[in-house]
Amino acid sequence: MSINQEVELLRNIPLFAKIEPSKLKLLAFTSERLTYQPDQVLCRQGDMGDAAYIIIEGEASVRIATASGDIEVARLGAGDVVGEIAILCDVPRTATVRAVDRVTTLKITKELVLPTDQRVPADRHRDHA
Amino acid sequence: MESSIYRFILRYSKREQIVLLIMTGLSFPFLYYSLDLPKRIINEALDAKGDATFPITWLGVEFGQLEFLWTLSGLFLALVCINGAFKYAINVYRGQLGERMLRRLRFELYSRVLRFPLGRFRRMSQGEIIPMVTAEVEPLGGFIGDSISLPAFQGGTLITILFFMFMQDPVLGLAAISLYPIQAYVIPKLQRQVNLLAKERVRTVRALSDKLGESVSGVQEIHANDAARLMLARFSERLGRIYEIRFEIYKKKFFIKFLNNFLAQITPFFFYAIGGYLVVRGDLSLGAMVAVLAAYKDLSAPWKELLGYYERKEDARIKYEQVIEQFDAPGSLDPAHQSTDGDDTKGEPAGYRSSNLGVVDDDGDTQLDGINLRLEAGERVALLGPTNGGKEALTLVLARLASPTTGSLAFAGRDITTLPEAVTGRRIGYVGPSAFVFSTTIRENLLLGAMHRPLATPQRNETEQARAKRFVADAAVSGNSTDDPQADWVDYGAIGVPDGTTLSQRLVEILEDVDLQEDCYQLGLRGALDPESRPEAAARLLEARAGFAERLAGDPAFEALVEPFSADRYNANASVAENLLFGTPVDGTFAADTIAAAPYVRRILDTVGLTGDFLTMGRDMAATMVELFADLPSDHEFFAQFSFISPDDLPEFQALVSRADRGGIDALAEDDRTRLLSLPFKLIAARHRLGLLDDAMKQRILEARRAFADNLPPELAGSVAFFSADAYNAAASVQDNVLFGKIAYGEADAAARVGTVISEVLESLELRSTVIEVGLDFQVGIGGSRLTAAQRQKIGIARVLLRRPDVLVFNDAAGAIDSGAQGRVMDRVLGDAEDRTVVWAMQRADLARRFKRVLVLRGGRIVEDGAPDVLDRDGSAFRAAAGDE
Known part of the structure; x- marks a missing residue:
């Protein structure tokens, strides 16, 4: 898949729909394509997250640890976004995401989306002011 | 050290100076005849006087006029050649002498630096010492060669020429030197002012290089505190001062030069006036007049040289004195302490006795006070207490890195201050809070602790042997070290291995003791192995390459991680x-x-x-x-x-x-x-x-x-x-050789997973220690800058452990290691140093519990002494030290 196809893919995701095409291309160029083997962990509940993943291919399972054990809360497939909250505000991962079969993703790190001075804590600060 | 440069010259080069004087003396008759010949040529061969008759008989042989001219001219040519040859020989001899003396001086200065009392380095910076040993003494070499022979030669030349002139006509001779008294009076006066300025200049330049060195060391602070402008302003101020001094010197020197030139040009006035008058009156021959004028032209050269010599002499005198006064440090170690090789304390148990031991530092602060201590051989002692409460000073005194100011300290039954470094630097090992690593490989840094004397001469072929011999001979003539740095200096006996072949194994073990093995393994993976010097290891690593490929091929989870190199396939990664x-x-x-x-x-x-x-x-x-x-x-x-x-x-x-x-x-x-x-x-x-x-x-x-x-x-x-599937690539790292491919992009966590597989493969082939050995050849950079502080400290500890001294003194030696690993390293070190005396000063009281005896020092005194569980009671100083954490 070349970078232009990735741009198409990103355009269809609501989170990126409003971003102008040239920025989307930069995003696609600078983000890493990552493949996960079955059972490999994309993100772990409680860790500090620094990246979101857009699933290009394959299926992933979202699980949450509770008092009564692990429960699967969702299954994600092509076009779904994983862990976007982490790149918008600095909070720990809310769930563990595990590859079910071979999963190909586009890894979008925090720095790619928001320059460091535009993150949510700064916005909050503005709200208080 | 000799207090003046002339004493230094006489002490070390008397014989050479005499040889130079003799050579100079021998050259004078030829010089005189080369001056006399032109007169004969003009007066006799050219018959300027008009009273010669040809054929003429000279030295019993009859000559026609032309024959006579050719003969005399030929003789003149021969004399020019002989004079030139003399000059050349003298200059070469002089140059050699000067370089040897410079070499001797520098060596002496460096050896003094190595013997300075350690406190000296608090007042004298690297930035000052370096220019003294390198740049400041440089011109002294040239001067020493000239010091005696140049005034003798030029003075002799001057006298020869003057003698010749007086022989021609005393009045003309007098005219030639008529202005010398003025020069002899005025020039030293001016020179004295120049000297004072020169002294000042040396001091200012030293301060400048000190500031420069400081800026290099503290460059982080300068950036972090936005202090660049202040630094630039201060530096500029110093440059300005140097500029003033140099310009002042320049003006004065130029005036001296001007005066000399002016006076030299006035003298011919006397020749033309007085000499012309004498020729007109017929009291002086025209030939003599021409010869005197030619001689006078020759006179100005030696006179200029002498004046120049005088200037250089003053300059050299000042430089020498200014350097020497800095290197004559009171309290320096006796040279014999470093040159003695014997150890007559052998067999004496490695224990300490001190009575009323006290240490006062250079600032007059009491570091230790009235310490009465018995440390038996084999005891393990922890030193605790507040920072600068005395535990640091005590470790320094025990390692003889500081000297007692009062009382006494005995090691192995002998006063520790009288022991040579062959005892203190071998039976005692010391590691401080910031162990220094030298800019070489990790291996060399570890072995440094066991390299005291050259033990085995290296294998050399005939030309190398001859070269080495010449080097030693040259070194001996200049009073330098005649030890062979290429020799094998490693004391395998001290390390406890039979020879070099098993040494690497021991080094790998030591690395494990100080928790440095994994670091070294990682460095080894990134390092390069020379397949020519270690063909076996390279062959084994090729096995690992095959093993790694097999391991990947057999596992679908790993297959995609690496794209192997293949001669006929494009590698997309x-x-x-x-x-x-x-x-x-x-x-x-x-x-x-x-x-x-x-x-x-x-x-x-x-x-x-x-x-x-x-x-x-x-x-x-x-x-x-x-x-x-x-x-x-x-x-x-x-x-x-x-x-x-x-x-x-x-x-x-x-x-x-x-x-x-x-x-x-x-x-x-x-x-x-x-x-x-x-x-x-x-x-x-x-x-x-x-x-x-x-x-x-x-x-x-x-x-x-x-x-x-x-x-x-x-x-x-x-x-x-x-790249070749069946050859080791010397230009690539060990890891790349095993990989023989590219880690794939886009596989999650690929690098770490590949690292794990490589590690497993190497482990299974028992190649881990081979890789660690490659890591041992890692260049640590200037001052170990390519390593972390903890790694440097671990190297410091390993260096001392390796040579197995009887006493191990640690002064907060594990402080930079992360706190979890500190205890582990300490346990391993204590295990490795079984049966040996260990004294360990530390910050954390909890670490002290693994020692049988604990000393708590405060205000330079021992306030508590006993087993940790005895001391661990309410209100004890031990408890207070533990409570600080």
Whole structure:
């Protein structure tokens, strides 16, 4: 898949729909394509997250640890976004995401989306002011 | 040390100076005759007086006029040659003498630095010592060669010439020297002022280099505190002072020169006036007058030399005195302490006794006070207490790095201050809070602790042997060290191994003791192994390569992690440059940044018809980069991470793309073409996903790969180390040799997973220690700057452990190691040093519980002494130390 196809893919995701095409291309160029083997962990509940993943291919399972054990809360497939909250505000991962079969993703790190001075804590600060 | 430069000269070069004087003396008769001959030629051969009759009888032989002229002229030529030969021989001898004396002086200064009392280095900085030993004494060498022979030679020449002039006519002789008294009176007066300024200049320059050294060491603080302007202002102030002094010296020197020249030019006035008068009256022959004038011309040279000598002498005298006074440090170690090799304390148990031991530092602060201590051999003692409460000072005194100011300290039954370093530096080992590592390999740094004396001379062939012999002879003449630095200095007995072959094994063990093995393994993976010096290890690593490939091939989870190199397949995870070379660039010729400019590469591209495609690709890449990155601020991190073009070059490429679009790529200038061509070489298909490399293009790059290898001219053969499935690549790291491929982009966590597999493979083939040994050859950088503080400290501990001293003294030696590992390292060190005396000063009382005895020092006194569980009670100083944490 070349970078232009990735741009198409990103355009269809609501989170990126409003971003102008040239920025989307930069995003696609600078983000890493990552493949996960079955059972490999994309993100772990409680860790500090620094990246979101857009699933290009394959299926992933979202699980949450509770008092009564692990429960699967969702299954994600092509076009779904994983862990976007982490790149918008600095909070720990809310769930563990595990590859079910071979999963190909586009890894979008925090720095790619928001320059460091535009993150949510700064916005909050503005709200208080 | 000799207090004046003349004492130094006489003490070490009396014989040579006498030889020089004799050579000088022998040269004078020839000089005199070469002055006398012109007169004979003019007066007798040319018959200027008009009273000669030919044939003439000279030395019993009869000559015609022309014959006589030829003979005398020939004689004159011969004398010129002889004088020249004398000058040459004397100069060479003088030069050799000067260089030897300079060598001796520098060696003496350095050996003094090594014997300074340690407190001296608090007042004297590196920045001051270095210019003294290097630049300041440099002119002294030249002067020492000249010191006696030059005034003798030039003075003798002067007297010879004057004698000749007086022989011709006393009045003319007097005229020639009539102005000397004035010069002799005025010049020393001026010179004295210059001397004072010169002294001042030396001091100011020293302070300048001190400031410079300080700025280099403290450059982080300067940046962190925005102090650059203040530093620049202060530096500028010092430069200004030096400028003033130098200009003042310049003016004074120039005036002296002017005065000399002026006086020298006035003298001929007397010749023409008085000499002319005498010739007119017939009291002086014209020949004599011409000879005197010629002699006077010769007179000015030695006179100038003498005046110059006087200036240099004063300069050298001052420089010498100013350097010497800095190196005559009271309290310096007796040279015998370092040169003695014997150990007559052998067999004496390594215990300490002190009575009323006290240490007062240079500032008059009491560090230790009234310490009465018995430490038996084999005891393990922890020192606790507040910082500067005495535990640090006590470790220094026990290692004889500081001397007691009052009371006494005995080690192995002898007063510790009388023991040579052959005892204190071998039976006692000390590691301080910031162990210094030297700019060499980790291995050398570890072995340094066991390299005291040369033990085995190295194997040398005949020419090398002769060269080594000459070196030693030269060193001996200059009073330098005659030890052979190439010899094997490692004391294997002290380390506890029979010889060098088992040494590496021991080093690997020691690394484990100080928790440095994993670090060294990682360094080894990234390091290079020389297959020529270690063919077996290289062969084993090739086995690992095969094992690794097998391991990957057998496991679908790992198969995708690495794309192996294959001679006939394009590697999508390698750059275009790597695919073309199919090897590792050895020198700069085919390095990533310059490969596009390499003429050979361009020729290959032309041959296989890729130049046009690469140019198009380059244009597309440049256009994409401009499109993607043009709006980003130039300091954006993306440039470093992702862009093929640096922000500074971006506008230029922007213009380049529009030029290419306007006039066509073929119309571009050569510079522009190179710039465009440089881009595709950096392209990595799997990473950059620009869709520029289709299968057809990959095939053609493979074609270029073959053409590159087939046509490589012999002079470029050394510039690339080709990948070969069954050969070890000396230019690549150990890890890359095992991998023999590229870690795939886009596989999650690939590098770490590959690392694990490599580690497993190496482990199973028992190659881990081989890799660690490669890591031992890692160059640590200046002051160990390529290592962390903890790694440096671990090396410091390992260095001392390796040579197994009877006493181990640690002064907060594990403080930089992370707290979890501190206890572990301490346990291993104590285990390794079984049966030996260990004294360990530490900050954390909890670590002290593993010692049988604890001393708590406060205010320079021992306030508690006992087993940790006895001391651990309410209100004890031990408890207080523990409570501080």
